[in-house]
Amino acid sequence: MINTLVEKISNLNAPVVVGLDPMLSYVPEHIKKAAFEQYGETLEGAAEAVWQFNKGIVDAVCDLIPAVKPQIAMYEQFGIPGLSAFEKTCAYCKEKGLVVIGDVKRGDIGSTSAAYAVGHIGKVQVGSNTYSGFSEDFVTVNPYLGTDGVKPFVDVCKENNKGIFVLVKTSNPSSGEFQDQLVDGVPLYELVAKKVVEWGEECMGNTYSNVGCVVGATYPEMGRVLRKMMPKTYILVPGYGAQGGKAEDLVHYFNADGLGAIVNSSRGIIAAYKQDKYEKFGAENYADASRQAVVDMIQDITGAIAKR
Amino acid sequence: MINTLVEKISNLNAPVVVGLDPMLSYVPEHIKKAAFEQYGETLEGAAEAVWQFNKGIVDAVCDLIPAVKPQIAMYEQFGIPGLSAFEKTCAYCKEKGLVVIGDVKRGDIGSTSAAYAVGHIGKVQVGSNTYSGFSEDFVTVNPYLGTDGVKPFVDVCKENNKGIFVLVKTSNPSSGEFQDQLVDGVPLYELVAKKVVEWGEECMGNTYSNVGCVVGATYPEMGRVLRKMMPKTYILVPGYGAQGGKAEDLVHYFNADGLGAIVNSSRGIIAAYKQDKYEKFGAENYADASRQAVVDMIQDITGAIAKR
Numbered sequence: 001m002i003n004t005l006v007e008k009i010s011n012l013n014a015p016v017v018v019g020l021d022p023m024l025s026y027v028p029e030h031i032k033k034a035a036f037e038q039y040g041e042t043l044e045g046a047a048e049a050v051w052q053f054n055k056g057i058v059d060a061v062c063d064l065i066p067a068v069k070p071q072i073a074m075y076e077q078f079g080i081p082g083l084s085a086f087e088k089t090c091a092y093c094k095e096k097g098l099v100v101i102g103d104v105k106r107g108d109i110g111s112t113s114a115a116y117a118v119g120h121i122g123k124v125q126v127g128s129n130t131y132s133g134f135s136e137d138f139v140t141v142n143p144y145l146g147t148d149g150v151k152p153f154v155d156v157c158k159e160n161n162k163g164i165f166v167l168v169k170t171s172n173p174s175s176g177e178f179q180d181q182l183v184d185g186v187p188l189y190e191l192v193a194k195k196v197v198e199w200g201e202e203c204m205g206n207t208y209s210n211v212g213c214v215v216g217a218t219y220p221e222m223g224r225v226l227r228k229m230m231p232k233t234y235i236l237v238p239g240y241g242a243q244g245g246k247a248e249d250l251v252h253y254f255n256a257d258g259l260g261a262i263v264n265s266s267r268g269i270i271a272a273y274k275q276d277k278y279e280k281f282g283a284e285n286y287a288d289a290s291r292q293a294v295v296d297m298i299q300d301i302t303g304a305i306a307k308r
Numbered sequence: 309m310i311n312t313l314v315e316k317i318s319n320l321n322a323p324v325v326v327g328l329d330p331m332l333s334y335v336p337e338h339i340k341k342a343a344f345e346q347y348g349e350t351l352e353g354a355a356e357a358v359w360q361f362n363k364g365i366v367d368a369v370c371d372l373i374p375a376v377k378p379q380i381a382m383y384e385q386f387g388i389p390g391l392s393a394f395e396k397t398c399a400y401c402k403e404k405g406l407v408v409i410g411d412v413k414r415g416d417i418g419s420t421s422a423a424y425a426v427g428h429i430g431k432v433q434v435g436s437n438t439y440s441g442f443s444e445d446f447v448t449v450n451p452y453l454g455t456d457g458v459k460p461f462v463d464v465c466k467e468n469n470k471g472i473f474v475l476v477k478t479s480n481p482s483s484g485e486f487q488d489q490l491v492d493g494v495p496l497y498e499l500v501a502k503k504v505v506e507w508g509e510e511c512m513g514n515t516y517s518n519v520g521c522v523v524g525a526t527y528p529e530m531g532r533v534l535r536k537m538m539p540k541t542y543i544l545v546p547g548y549g550a551q552g553g554k555a556e557d558l559v560h561y562f563n564a565d566g567l568g569a570i571v572n573s574s575r576g577i578i579a580a581y582k583q584d585k586y587e588k589f590g591a592e593n594y595a596d597a598s599r600q601a602v603v604d605m606i607q608d609i610t611g612a613i614a615k616r
Contacts, residue, residue: 021341021420023419024433024434029616032435036435041434041435041436041437042434042437042439043432043434043439043441045434045435046432049381052558071416071420073414073420073421073423073424073427074420074423076423076424076427076441076442077423077424077426077427077432077441078427078432078434078439078441079427079439079440079441079442080388080391080392080395080441082427082441083388083391083420084388085385087388105416106381106413107413107414108379108381108413109478109479109480110480111331112329112381112382113381115382115384115385116381116382116384116385118385118386119381119384119386119387119390120384124351124354124385124386125332125387126332126349126350126351126353126354127340127344127349127353128349129349129350131350131351131387132387133351133384133385133386133387133388133390134384136389142413142415142450142452142489143452143486144450144475144478144486145475145478145480145482145483145489146482146483146484146485146486147482148478148480148481148482149478149480149482167452167453170417170419170452170453170455170457171417172417172453172454172456173456174453174454174455174456174457175453175454176454177454177455177503178451178452178454178496178499178500179452179454181491181496181499182491182492183400183490183491183496184490186479186611188486188489188491188496191486191489192486195485202463226435248456253570257580276328
């Protein structure tokens with residue numbers, strides 16, 4: 001699956017992924033109104049609003065980008081109807097030719113991680129049939145439980161040509177509380193990074209591994225070090241834009257081949273119409289605002305890479 | 309919510325929780341057959357089988373135990389129908405007066421953790437209404453992202469009288485890979501434990517905090533140390549029975565008041581009929597086997613506590 005992602009990134013010259021993390025407050029009034037008229041102010045109504053909102057954005061940007069990253073929490077908060085909207089969004093994005101990175105941050109002991117893995121990126125056996133419960137191409141994985149919590153995901157990746165991104169250094173302000181703690185002079189996130197490389201060696205694509213990692217855009221110096229430590233590991237980079245990460249800081253997340261990282265923006269793209277810069281589009285044309293924001297983001301990042 | 313849990317544990321003299329982690333292979337043939345006849349060998353069929361299996365066990369054991377711990381991965385693997393069975397199981401257990409600990413191990417950056425928290429133990433706003441997407445009483449939380457990933461759960465606990473159990477030292481074989489790493493001579497899991505105490509101080513029940521922790525039964529020496537470090541923190545203890553934890557090792561997870569820990573068994577209870585010891589019940593009477601296994605587990609643990 002990493003080969004497919006790398007190919008799409010190269011063909012589009014767009015190392016970016018759009019985070020489909022819809023808060024209801026991002027959804028324009030006309031979409032909420034239509035959804036609530038149909039389903040009432042219910043979980044079903046919220047799920048419909050989110051789905052229609054997503055569909056508009058995906059239709060507007062799908063020719064520009066290689067991938068989307070729906071954040072499952074934003075759907076899970078609306079219970080079963082919300083998770084149905086998550087599944088519908090993933091399926092629609094795949095129809096549109098996009099790689100789907102499920103930002104699920106799952107991770108548990110062995111047999112339980114295996115259940116998450118088959119549920120999201122594999123196939124579950126029911127009698128003599130197999131099914132995909134959900135159908136992402138990649139998922140994000142939390143490493144706190146160690147190798148036997150991550151390996152079941154790697155095994156499912158191998159069987160199904162899928163991939164994962166393991167949390168190494170997250171973008172949030174307090175990520176350092178545990179991740180930066182020094183173990184014999186080496187920060188914990190680097191120990192995790194070494195394990196990610198090890199897990200990834202048995203699941204290689206052509207140039208990069210199907211086992212990638214997450215390193216926040218908000219910690220560029222750490223990104224620079226990690227890039228060197230793990231040359232064959234694709235880095236999923238959250239935290240660009242709204243969270244404060246800047247393109248010039250991100251160039252060191254890329255290898256000399258211009259590949260090796262994919263930068264996520266969520267709010268900055270999907271709620272672009274709420275920014276002064278894109279206000280002129282108006283809420284009715286929120287998807288056009290998102291498209292312009294994607295164009296600008298690609299230019300910002302590829303421009304910075306070209307200049308380095 | 310911790311007050312409710314403690315009261316139930318005291319009244320029943322049963323510091324145990326039954327893990328509802330149904331693998332399809334645990335479900336007796338007659339239940340699978342009925343479910344597949346109705347829904348086919350589909351995700352819906354699997355979900356129905358799991359739900360009927362759970363219902364039988366819950367009916368058989370609900371008067372003996374304070375709480376259940378459904379592991380969401382085992383439902384999530386069956387997609388939306390599976391998650392509907394999870395929700396139905398949680399609701400049914402609450403009807404039966406049980407405290408429901410959702411073993412979801414969620415954790416993310418702030419706004420995303422907030423979405424998980426409202427979805428599982430809080431209420432989500434849709435227009436002028438509020439809803440519970442899911443409806444556990446407690447959830448398990450992964451601490452790798454630090455304070456700002458956990459605090460949104462604590463805030464939702466305070467607003468809704470709910471609780472969480474934060475992973476400190478997990479029961480799996482490779483949990484030590486990161487959790488045991490020494491930071492200035494102190495293992496990482498102890499640093500996490502200190503933070504758990506801090507988070508818990510602002511969310512106290514009468515004697516114990518609504519912010520509990522998870523410490524595996526498979527590491528009794530660490531359990532003994534952690535018990536002393538965090539006297540007001542309830543410890544959820546997985547790993548008893550099938551994973552190897554023994555009652556005599558677990559006595560140190562309890563405070564002098566005989567409280568402070570709740571021990572989980574999943575496979576050992578729900579698939580009891582598959583053990584030699586309970587074989588005589590037969591698959592048809594799997595729930596009676598589970599009841600006997602619960603009786604034996606309570607006796608085993610309370611006996612060990614009484615003897616210490």
